Amino acid sequence: MNSNAEKVARFGMLTALALVLGWLDRAIPVTWFLSGAVPGIKLGLANTVLLYAVYLMDWKGCVLLMLAKVFLSGFMFGSMSAILYSLSGGVLSLAVMLLVKGRPRLGALVIALLAAASDVMLLLRHPHPRGQMLWCMILIALACAAAVAAFIVIGRRREYAVLGTSLAGAVAHNIGQILAASAMLRTPQLMITYLPVLVGIGAVVGCLTGIVAQRVFRALRVQTHQ
Amino acid sequence: MFRLESCAPARLIALLMALGLLASGCASHEEADRVRLRVDGRAWEGPAVSQEAGEGLRVYVTRDGKPLIDLPFGEAHSVQVLLPGGGENTVAITGDAVYMEHADCDNQDCVNMGAVTRDNLELRVMGGFIICLPHKISVEVRDG
Numbered sequence: 001m002n003s004n005a006e007k008v009a010r011f012g013m014l015t016a017l018a019l020v021l022g023w024l025d026r027a028i029p030v031t032w033f034l035s036g037a038v039p040g041i042k043l044g045l046a047n048t049v050l051l052y053a054v055y056l057m058d059w060k061g062c063v064l065l066m067l068a069k070v071f072l073s074g075f076m077f078g079s080m081s082a083i084l085y086s087l088s089g090g091v092l093s094l095a096v097m098l099l100v101k102g103r104p105r106l107g108a109l110v111i112a113l114l115a116a117a118s119d120v121m122l123l124l125r126h127p128h129p130r131g132q133m134l135w136c137m138i139l140i141a142l143a144c145a146a147a148v149a150a151f152i153v154i155g156r157r158r159e160y161a162v163l164g165t166s167l168a169g170a171v172a173h174n175i176g177q178i179l180a181a182s183a184m185l186r187t188p189q190l191m192i193t194y195l196p197v198l199v200g201i202g203a204v205v206g207c208l209t210g211i212v213a214q215r216v217f218r219a220l221r222v223q224t225h226q
Numbered sequence: 227m228f229r230l231e232s233c234a235p236a237r238l239i240a241l242l243m244a245l246g247l248l249a250s251g252c253a254s255h256e257e258a259d260r261v262r263l264r265v266d267g268r269a270w271e272g273p274a275v276s277q278e279a280g281e282g283l284r285v286y287v288t289r290d291g292k293p294l295i296d297l298p299f300g301e302a303h304s305v306q307v308l309l310p311g312g313g314e315n316t317v318a319i320t321g322d323a324v325y326m327e328h329a330d331c332d333n334q335d336c337v338n339m340g341a342v343t344r345d346n347l348e349l350r351v352m353g354g355f356i357i358c359l360p361h362k363i364s365v366e367v368r369d370g
Binding site: 038039040078079081082085126129130131132133136181184185186187189190193194197 | 288290291332333335336338339346348349350351352353355357359360362364366
């Protein structure tokens, strides 16, 4: 991170990676596996690039990378509205990741509490869950367990700090997107219906991408903790 | 220290953001035109909000927060929404189910969302909603 050339090269590489992974995100139909029950779910591989950037670059570089990713992939694959959703998710997730970077345990704990709260909220609204709702609740309960596990693991082994940041970033991205969607459609009820599910699924996906990111950092010999 | 002139990506981003603003300006200009509706194949000129609401489940079709039409859940209808900028969604109401029959958007999420029926209204992940984000159309089944 000393010379300017290294910075530019790193920026270019990460931008390219974000665009390629953005395409891959579109190519893997996660929604299809969930039989259309939960629309708009992606693996979020492109957002893991932001996670790398949070550790590899300073915050200004991260903001630039996020904007480059949102606008370039928006113009290549999506529409104007897709750019707005993506921008809202990107801004929120980046802000949260930069905040949580120094205290990943807190991030994991907050996500665990959020997942637990959304499961309880769903259970209050649907006292006898069946079908899609039952699967969703099981998924969110798993997410809560995963976040608690991440909290414990980060406490024991500092090199897993990435997990907490990844979890918080993924959930924040989902919250940002649903905020944008309900603002665009001007239907706040949509948020109440869909937010708990998105928080749970964000935690599951964030855990998976966090494990991948941890492996990548170990291979790159990047110091992710002080 | 962050200096704009030392940072080539900053200029690129500024250019992109300007382009984005321009595009969104064009998009909002086009919004001024009216959305056209065809119900059961005929052009619909009726009021956006019906007066007969009150009893039982109804299907509400809205675009961008503005109501377009609402129909009783129990009757069979096909509602085609034609957007001013080109773009079309067909909502099918069969009497015991509501689903997005066709949409010419790029992600087809609304078509894949499946049907809302009396039985799954409470148990669907999306509740009574069927959403087409690219076209900003929401279909909701709820009590009148």
